[in-house]
Amino acid sequence: MNIPSKLIEEAVEEVSKLPGIGKKTALRLVLHLIKQDAKATYGLSDALKNLRENITHCTVCHNLSDDSVCSICSNTHRDHKTVCVVEDVRDVMAIENTMQYRGVYHVLGGVISPMNRIGPDQLTIESLIQRLTGSQVEEVILALSTTMEGDTTAFYLSKKIKTLEVKITAIARGIPLGGELEYADEVTLGRSIITRTLLEA
Amino acid sequence: MNIPSKLIEEAVEEVSKLPGIGKKTALRLVLHLIKQDAKATYGLSDALKNLRENITHCTVCHNLSDDSVCSICSNTHRDHKTVCVVEDVRDVMAIENTMQYRGVYHVLGGVISPMNRIGPDQLTIESLIQRLTGSQVEEVILALSTTMEGDTTAFYLSKKIKTLEVKITAIARGIPLGGELEYADEVTLGRSIITRTLLEA
Structure with a gap:
């Protein structure tokens, strides 16, 4: 593409790095921003920077969080005796959207996948075991994908948790x-x- | 959607203001940025801010430009005796991509459209007439859309330019x-x- 402005070119370059956004779409978005009030661009730019600077992981459940303990873990109205183990933050949002679950979560950060060089040590499994050991948690719900990797991870987790006298369940298929x-x-x-x-x- | 983080929510809000990007896509993009190195987000954020702060319009042709005179108008190798009149910067890029045109441009900034309350005064028509008056320009090529608005604008322009002894042409249909x-x-x-x-x- 023949973009006559270095500034536009750089912005298009950066925007097109986002997944699913090609050069043409990026150009359309950038030209849209130029047409809009400058405030719109500053709002977007600042929100992204602010997000990346301040977002952190909950020290309890490893979910993405604004504070060191996330809003779900710090909510005393939730059932802290039930822990739902999920792959990532998207799964937390999906389950929260059902409004059927009042327990807390544990975000693994992925599933065991030797092909992608992700072993148990790359996930928050050790942290989960520590969290369960000697705690008041009564049930662990495994809500992982039914892929080979998901099943492997569920099997590994159930083996690990079995020694802890905690009920292990899995979501219905x-x-x-x-x-x-x-x-x-x-x-x-x-x-x-x-x-x-x-x-x- | 039930987003457990204010920071993510704000970023999603801003990203989903972009045309063609809904909340779900915005969330996917934002989570992607969080997964990436922080540098990626800062690069994007800075490029957008830098663009919006410094982009300007060429004082000669009204195209978007990094400087007060754009790279096409300041290029002495181009044929400054031929001016191609287009609607906006996208049309300039489209024609530049053909690599068939060596003249310069004049960006109207739209077309006459009474429905949208865009009259000749909202466009850079006066500036075009001034630019042509007493200049060495020999030909004006009208490259406008073949919509009712485009045709109206072309007709208005040809009436205005006719008095100036400049050849008026239109792109082939x-x-x-x-x-x-x-x-x-x-x-x-x-x-x-x-x-x-x-x-x-």
Whole structure:
């Protein structure tokens, strides 16, 4: 692309580094910002800088947080006896959006994946064990992806936690609500039959 | 969406103000920046701020420019006797990308559009007339959109320029290269027959 301004070129260069944004989209966004009031650009620029300077990880659950203890861990109205283990902050948000969970979280920061050179030491597993040891936590819910890596991590965690006298559960797998049987994959459908639940009348 | 961090929320808010970027995409971009090295965020933030603080309009052609005279207007190797009139900076880039044009530009900043309350006074038309008056410019090429507004603007401009003894041309309209006749709209096809050109053998 033939951009006649160094300033625009640099901004486009930076914006197009974002995932899913190519040079053309970046140019469109940058030209939009130039058209807008300068305040809009300063607001965006400052919000990003401020975020990156001040965002930290909760020392308890390792979730992204504004303070050293996140808003969920410091909330006394939540059930601190139940810990839901998830992969990353997006999973926390997804579960929070359901409004069905009142416990706390533990963010692993990924799953065990030898292919990507991520072993147990790269995750916050040791911190989880320490957190559970001698604590009042009664149940650990594993809410990991059903990929090979997710299953491996769940298996590893359950082995580690088993010694601690904490109940270990995993989120239910099965046919999604509103899902039609004929379009469900065989593995999910097969498993949903094996792990069928008693219908309360 | 249930974002547990004020910092992330503010950044998402600002990013989602950009055109075509919703809350979900904004969150994905923001989480991406958090995962990256802090330098990436600072680079982006600074490039945007720097752009908005220093970008200006060329005093000659009104194109976006780093300096008071843009790189095209200050280039002595270009043909300053030919001025191509376009709507905005995107059109300049599009024409520059063709590498077929060696003249200079004049950026109107829009087209006459009574519906949007844009009259001749909101555009750089007066500046164009002054630029042409008593100058060495020999040809003005109108490269405006073929919308009603574009045509109105072209008509207004040609009336104004006619008194100045400058040749006025417009970019050719017709079937795009590689375009198939059966898929062309009737107006374009009809006009391409009326304005047919002599085939040089």
